[in-house]
Amino acid sequence: WRERATVLYGGTIFSLVLVLGLAKTTGGAKLSFDLGPISIQPSEFGKVATLLFLAGYLADDRSQTITYPRFLSGLMIVGVPMTPFTSSNEFDPKPLRDEVEFLIRHKAAHSFAYPMHVSEALEMSEAERKKALETLIDHNNGRLPVIAHVSAPGTDNAIAFAKHAKNAGADAIICTIPYNWGAFPAGIKAHYEKILNTIDLPLFMYNPAASYYGSANQIPPALVVELAQKYPHLAGIKEASWMTEYFFDVIK
Numbered sequence: 001w002r003e004r005a006t007v008l009y010g011g012t013i014f015s016l017v018l019v020l021g022l023a024k025t026t027g028g029a030k031l032s033f034d035l036g037p038i039s040i041q042p043s044e045f046g047k048v049a050t051l052l053f054l055a056g057y058l059a060d061d062r063s064q065t066i067t068y069p070r071f072l073s074g075l076m077i078v079g080v081p082m083t084p085f086t087s088s089n090e091f092d093p094k095p096l097r098d099e100v101e102f103l104i105r106h107k108a109a110h111s112f113a114y115p116m117h118v119s120e121a122l123e124m125s126e127a128e129r130k131k132a133l134e135t136l137i138d139h140n141n142g143r144l145p146v147i148a149h150v151s152a153p154g155t156d157n158a159i160a161f162a163k164h165a166k167n168a169g170a171d172a173i174i175c176t177i178p179y180n181w182g183a184f185p186a187g188i189k190a191h192y193e194k195i196l197n198t199i200d201l202p203l204f205m206y207n208p209a210a211s212y213y214g215s216a217n218q219i220p221p222a223l224v225v226e227l228a229q230k231y232p233h234l235a236g237i238k239e240a241s242w243m244t245e246y247f248f249d250v251i252k
Contacts, residue, residue, distance in 0.1 A: 005049065043242070078109065079108065079109025079111065080116050082118070083115055083132055091124070091128045104143055137170060145172065147170070147172045148173050148174070150174070155178060158178075158195060173201050174205075177217065178191060192205060205237040207246070209242060219237070221246070
């Protein structure tokens with residue numbers, strides 16, 4: 001699988017370059033291009049390709065010397081396990097435990113973020129989300145930091161997930177703006193301030209894809225700075241808008 005991972009990763013990079021010239025602009029961002037009747041979004045393949053490529057890279061490097069650049073690169077690898085279900089569509093904890101063990105044993109991750117959208121968070125009930133997070137935290141048993149995903153349609157719902165995550169033993173939380181209705185700057189600020197004032201765990205903001213709500217509903221870069229100065233436990237931001245200009249505005 002390691003040889004295939006390299007090929008897959010290279011193909012993903014090539015397809016991302018194609019996006020620049022062939023992709024249609026949606027919501028201010030270029031995300032996909034059409035190949036006949038099929039619409040292809042390379043970034044989705046890139047998530048899996050990057051995980052496999054980095055896992056192979058770390059597994060192949062048997063050096064016992066941990067250099068500073070290698071240490072920093074390890075901090076960037078966040079494991080995002082998939083959520084397994086039985087044939088009757090019920091959460092299946094054993095395969096999740098196996099995933100967690102695999103990622104830890106093979107040094108393919110240095111922290112976990114769960115349950116993210118790609119982990120079927122939007123398809124799970126509230127009880128399933130809580131049970132799945134408890135399962136991951138229990139099997140991890142403190143070996144790696146766990147960032148709990150607590151996004152929800154409303155701020156109070158997100159806070160309820162965050163309180164559960166803290167009680168379950170999560171080390172940090174990650175949360176996007178309220179789902180579905182696309183809050184504007186004042187609402188986004190109120191959303192994050194209420195969470196930050198209620199939960200003392202480190203918080204990662206999560207800027208959504210521009211194609212979901214439109215560029216007017218992104219987290220304002222100035223707000224990121226304002227809240228970071230006010231709340232020491234605001235740890236960072238996951239940038240998923242796919243807008244290069246936004247990315248550079250934030251890191252400036």
